[in-house]
Amino acid sequence: SQTIHQWPATLVQPVGSPLSLECTVEGTSNPNLYWYRQAAGRGLQLLFYSVGIGQISSEVPQNLSASRPQDRQFILSSKKLLLSDSGFYLCAWRRDRGFNSPLHFGNGTRLTVT
Amino acid sequence: GDSVTQMEGPVTLSEEAFLTINCTYTATGYPSLFWYVQYPGEGLQLLLKATKADDKGSNKGFEATYRKETTSFHLEKGSVQVSDSAVYFCALSYYGQNFVFGPGTRLSVLP
Numbered sequence: 163s164q165t166i167h168q169w170p171a172t173l174v175q176p177v178g179s180p181l182s183l184e185c186t187v188e189g190t191s192n193p194n195l196y197w198y199r200q201a202a203g204r205g206l207q208l209l210f211y212s213v214g215i216g217q218i219s220s221e222v223p224q225n226l227s228a229s230r231p232q233d234r235q236f237i238l239s240s241k242k243l244l245l246s247d248s249g250f251y252l253c254a255w256r257r258d259r260g261f262n263s264p265l266h267f268g269n270g271t272r273l274t275v276t
Numbered sequence: 277g278d279s280v281t282q283m284e285g286p287v288t289l290s291e292e293a294f295l296t297i298n299c300t301y302t303a304t305g306y307p308s309l310f311w312y313v314q315y316p317g318e319g320l321q322l323l324l325k326a327t328k329a330d331d332k333g334s335n336k337g338f339e340a341t342y343r344k345e346t347t348s349f350h351l352e353k354g355s356v357q358v359s360d361s362a363v364y365f366c367a368l369s370y371y372g373q374n375f376v377f378g379p380g381t382r383l384s385v386l387p
Contacts, residue, residue: 168319196374206320206365206377221374252319259372262308262327267319 164189168253168268175275181226181240183271185253188234193255195236196265197228200250212236213259248275278303280378282366288384289356297351297381299340299366307368309333309342309349314363314380323351323364356385 165188175181187193197209208221210228218228225244229237236253253268282299289295301309308327312320324333329344338353349366366378 205379208374211374254319259374262325262369264310264322264325265312265320265367265375266322267312269319270317272317 164255164266166253166255166266166268168251168271170271171269172272173274175243175273177245177275178242181238181243181247181273183238183251183253183273185236185238185268186234187236187255190234190255190257192233193257194259195230196254196256197236197238198252198254200252200270202249206252210238243275245275248273278307278368278370278373278376280366280368280376282364282378282381284379284381286382286384288386290386291358292355293385295351295353295356295360295383297364297366297383299349299351299378301347301349301366301368301376303347303368303370305370306344307370309340310367310369310375311338311340311349311351312365312367312377314365316362320365356383358385358387361385 168185194213196211199207212218212230226240251271254265257263279302310325311323313323314320324335326333326342332341340349340351361384363380363382365380367375369375
């Protein structure tokens with residue numbers, strides 16, 4: 163069966179420090195991978211998605227970047243964190259972009275920028 | 277563009293009450309529809325889905341029917357439990373497109 167791992171679970175970082183969040187998927191090959199952010203409240207904001215190694219699409223311009231160095235690894239980074247980067251970051255995968263292919267989420271990383 | 281609208285709540289119910297969370301969508305075609313649940317401090321979990329008109333998705337006592345004529349996918353459960361307290365997200369997906377999520381509805385069930 164497929165599993166998705168995200169770490170760390172919580173992170174407290176000072177403003178201006180770098181960031182690296184990692185996500186890996188097991189049990190499937192060539193998944194579509196996603197990074198979402200959930201700010202205070204409930205809504206989900208799509209940040210990046212990737213349909214293959216080295217292929218990254220950005221949905222919103224911001225202080226963050228993403229990379230996919232291996233088929234099942236997706237990394238979210240920042241060179242200098244802002245206070246506004248605080249939030250709950252969720253990684254997710256899909257088998258493909260078929261119309262009935264569901265998203266499967268990790269357990270998230272709670273980031274607090276101080 | 278495509279969008280999903282759902283009651284934002286919070287919805288507060290007593291245990292064993294009947295639950296309805298409304299979800300309507302705007303779409304140019306015929307998407308698949310999904311309900312996700314998010315428990316406190318966790319990621320989203322797929323609750324149920326439906327891929328065509330009149331399909332009924334069901335799981336863990338929850339049900340939702342894909343209504344094309346009213347562009348709706350309302351979530352229902354006959355008797356809620358305290359453990360159902362969570363945030364519920366309605367979403368749609370087309371072939372080749374990313375998911376579109378609603379804003380989420382917070383449900384609190386009191387003992």
